[in-house]
Each structure stands twice: as structure tokens, then as C-alpha cells.
Amino acid sequence: MSVALMWEARAAEGRGAELLAWARAQELAVAPVRRETFRAPADRVLVVTWWDAAPDAELPELPAPPADLVARAPHRWRFESVGLG
Template sequence: MTVALMWEARAVPGRGAELLAWTEERVRELPVSPLRRETFRAPQDRVLVITWWAAPYDADLPELPEPDAELVSRAVHRWRFESLGGR
């Protein structure tokens, strides 16, 4: 089974590049590397990271932490999905 973890945060206005750099550093610090990872950015200084893992849905997987409160404008959003395969 493949599980995708999604992590999305919104930076304090004007600090999107700093949040992106912070996120990239945290990804490199994960104790185990995912099968795949993609990082996205969007308007309003938002950063999204999706990691794919060969694991059961309820597996204990390493996740990105919460950034310091002064870097983000709200709590991080997290979702977990089970892959149904690609086309």
C-alpha cells in the first residue's frame, strides 16, 4: 500500500520564501526518506509538501513539524491519504 502525507502551511505575509526554506531543511532532517516527495508553493505565502510512503494507512510515519509561531499565520493543516493507483 502507498500512503501520501500532505502538509500545508501559510506563512506570515512576506515570509513565504523563509517558510519554504524552513520546510526544505525539515524534509532533509526526516529520519527516513519517503518513496517520493513534492513541494509546492501558492499565493498568500502558502507551502504544500506531499510525501509518499510504502506503508499501511495507519503506520507511524515521520511528519514535518509545526514551524515556529512567528513564521506562520495559522496552524499547519495535515491530511493522510491511501493511494488508489495512477493511470
């Protein structure tokens, strides 16, 4: 079973590069099968991790960044793969 965890945050005004660097520097207690980090307009940062795990498995997630670095608390979602195509 494949599970994807998504973590998305919006940086405080003008701090997008710092939030991106912070997110990329975060280590998880267990390494995922895959991890990708994205950036988007409005200083948004998205991290997606993929796991071979049950949909309800306990998995490590990125923590909340320092409050002064973000415009709001991060959003988190968990998705279960339904296959390719």
C-alpha cells in the same frame, strides 16, 4: 500500499520565502519514497511525501514551524492510493 502525507502552511505576512526555505530544510527520521515541495499564492507551502506503508502506519511528519513564521498552524492530511487513472 501507498500512502501520501500532505503538510500545508500559510506564512506570516511577507515571510513566504522563509517558510519555503524552512520546509525544504526539514529532514525526516526516515526517508520517504518521494517528497515534493510546492508553493502557492498567499504565501502557502505544501509538502507531500509518499510512503510504501499501511494507511495507519506510524510515519514521520514535518514538525510545526516557528510560530512567528506562520499565519496559522499547519494543516495535515493522510491519503491512501486507490491506483492510477
